[in-house]
Amino acid sequence: EDQVTQSPEALRLQEGESSSLNCSYTVSGLRGLFWYRQDPGKGPEFLFTLYSAGEEKEKERLKATLTKKESFLHITAPKPEDSATYLCAVQAGGYNKLIFGAGTRLAVHP
């Protein structure tokens, strides 16, 4: 069964304290791995798509990497406005639907 697991469930950082969020997956035939950011009461905001192991993408303070078993979302020198829930999702096989992880709730304090 296809599965996506995110860790930690929640993370509290001080402003400027870099860290990484993990997304491990077990799927048959990965087509793509997606990272989204979701603020309370809003829909997810697209961040990155990764398609193959070794691929990396960056956007401001965020950098996403992909291996054959997991993906990391690295946050460098976070700011309070980076506080949100970060969701990881995969597309697998011949299907275009997403399988979501439970998310990591990130809180960045000044």
Add this chain to the structure above:
Amino acid sequence: GAVVSQHPSRVICKSGTSVKIECRSLDFQATTMFWYRQFPKQSLMLMATSNEGSKATYEQGVEKDKFLINHASLTLSTLTVTSAHPEDSSFYICSASGGGSTSTDTQYFGPGTRLTVL
């Protein structure tokens, strides 16, 4: 680019009534649209997938007669919650994927609709 809107953003209705939620892709043509629901502090749960001009494909356990989905054009999909009950209260979110300048694999999400059934 890749903007998806939803209307309404919030709706409160009485038990037994029906509620329609609209999802529009504003700057691209969405060949596929998805409907999710999300409970507090939980992740998104896919309800159904719809392709323009075709019947929606519902996930296991989702009542297709209760949650009616119509994808009549490449920019509009609607979700109608029929005979709503308090247990249908939730946050409903749509997403869209398509071609043009967007990646066909990437889903772009709307802002969500908060449904409260009294």
